[in-house]
Amino acid sequence: MKPLSLPPRLLMGPGPINCYPRVLTAMSQQLVGQYDPSMTGCMNEVMALYRQVFKTDNHHTILVDGTSRAGIEAVLVSCLEPGDKVLVPIFGRFGHLLCEIAERAGAEVHSIEVPWGEVFEPEQIEQAIREVRPKVLAVVQGDTSTTMLQPLEHLGEICRRYDVLFYSDATASIGGNPFETDAWQLDAVSVGLQKCLGGPSGSAPITLSERYVEVVRKRHHVEAGIRENSHRSGAGSRIRSNYFDIPMLLDYWGEERLNHHTEAASMLFCARECAINLIEEGIEPSIARHKLAGDAMLAGVQALDLTPFGNLKHKMHNVVGVEIPDGVDGEHIRQQLLLDFNIEIGTSFGPLKGRIWRIGTMGYNARQDAVLHTLQSLETVLRRAGHKLSAGAGVDAALDTYAGKTV
Amino acid sequence: MKPLSLPPRLLMGPGPINCYPRVLTAMSQQLVGQYDPSMTGCMNEVMALYRQVFKTDNHHTILVDGTSRAGIEAVLVSCLEPGDKVLVPIFGRFGHLLCEIAERAGAEVHSIEVPWGEVFEPEQIEQAIREVRPKVLAVVQGDTSTTMLQPLEHLGEICRRYDVLFYSDATASIGGNPFETDAWQLDAVSVGLQKCLGGPSGSAPITLSERYVEVVRKRHHVEAGIRENSHRSGAGSRIRSNYFDIPMLLDYWGEERLNHHTEAASMLFCARECAINLIEEGIEPSIARHKLAGDAMLAGVQALDLTPFGNLKHKMHNVVGVEIPDGVDGEHIRQQLLLDFNIEIGTSFGPLKGRIWRIGTMGYNARQDAVLHTLQSLETVLRRAGHKLSAGAGVDAALDTYAGKTV
Structure with a gap:
């Protein structure tokens, strides 16, 4: 068997994308034991780093060992007891995913929808909260399926008013678009590494407010085999998953260091490097860089007479939808580009x-x-497929967007 | 923030242990897209490689993106419907874990126990199967908490006779002890990378028989957001987890390549390298090397007048329990060694x-x-802590064990 030899792709899709080289290098670090002071020190460092990434003071800021949807499932299955109501505003595929995960946790799921390409006004969400009176509002910030970014800044205040836990998945948006856990009064946030954080899929940072932790602690139950007499179970129903049991994850990441899984050390090192990379650049400069690149790409596709998808006022900085022109075989174009x-x-x-x-x-x-x-390359491939466009206009528009900018 | 600088530990505990350098290097490979032909080709290659590792012809041999217990939970939550009976023979901590995971899946869990340090006779398990008539027998092969290895070779035949699905977790044992998925008639097996396979925690290879897959396919339900009219849901109850939904994982790893999570590419590359490393050495030579090292360590501790724990006839090759002598502070010794x-x-x-x-x-x-x-080092630390022992006898016994052996 030969060593893995993969083609040097430039990944300009909705993610995963190419990793920062330093992030890849971080994973080749040799391991230490899971309770080695250098390992637990690294875990604490990661907690502190992601507090910065999430813009929060939440002590409970940890990694879930799995891909982004592992973080989503951990947050939802730990707080939703069977029959609990959850409200999900759906504006793309990942809203449906939140419903799917909440349903499987046994929750009573209520959803509201807008057409793909749009987002919700805070009033629409407040109206639904008033009707449903959910325990949890679960909403995606950036849904790559539509490229839309749901404004979250007014929702925290509404949730507090109706005593609702406010959860958002910001996997696709964090690092490339503004995100403020504490200022926006979020109770739980989950993300992944494989979008603007520039890492591979496989680790899901989450941050949890005291309000959220108080709710899930009522379901605390230390697993058999390591449970001691001093461990009392909470009054709430048992969390339906062992792997995604947040109170136990917090015991492992916390002072007790009570064994749960064996932390995926290489992904931990990787998550650490992703955060350092972002913080060294600065969160605001990183967002500005994503905005500039997104603006340049948007200007470029428009100059090629292509039509961007959706309500551009709410477009994520880091991805644009482009309507496939009539008469063009979209998959053929993608194939040729690749x-x-x-x-x-x-x-x-x-x-x-x-x-x-x-x-x-x-x-x-x-x-x-x-x-x-x-x-x-898009221009070349479209031209050779017989599609008429303004030669050179795309790249010129992008260069004009970048002109004089130093981000 | 400085680059991560960890001490160069020699990890001689029950795992995780130091990774093979080639496995660490594999993770620093730059990514390709998740549906890139080179990526799906790599996934297919990994399936083929783990068929060799598991010694099986099972087509359905894939990775679960998470640590070992993610593989356990995926296997159990996908096949156990609420109220289904499962039988768990417990001979250490990880038997309790199987119960814990099955309970949270809503199963009716029955267990039998032997004292820590012992294993079960096939007759004891058959007796319990006859009484309980479970849907699933779930048993750990090597339980590192006791260092015991449960013989599995006669259990498959018993399970077939009573129409029971036979599942084993071989995380701690595979690669260092014999394991035969097909010859032993197993229906599901889960493992991790962080023991004898010499990788980090974070990916859980599993293999599934046709019998097992037929059972879980009855619960097939494609998630909302990507479900099309051609997708029909099975008659069984919805699997309680989205992340661990094996029918959906098989859709993603199979020809339909239906999107589920985003495969954790770096851990995939890592799992691939672990398998290649094992297969290049040869599974039998790898087991022989583990046996020799285990024999040498056992001989060494015995020559130091230390007492090994448990029934040595059933000790795993790759780990030995050593009773802490009276008057010795076990944690102090571990600290000094570290x-x-x-x-x-x-x-x-x-x-x-x-x-x-x-x-x-x-x-x-x-x-x-x-x-x-x-x-x-153990000798030195014990001696300096005031414990009497035969100077040099440990290392001599180990050298004698290795003498003339070329593994």
């Missing part, structure tokens, strides 16, 4: 399947050269 | 907490030099 140019752009899901491409500019790839190569 | 010699040995859980150390010889560390350094 095979001739080693550039990947995304296809789409559900009602947008076959209707739009999704082009990302995130993490390591939120760079001028990556934007320019993508626009040039 | 701080002065950079060597980690393990403590213990439950009824053995404070009673035994656990010393592993697994994966990369199933090596003569690692055994010798550990024995010498």
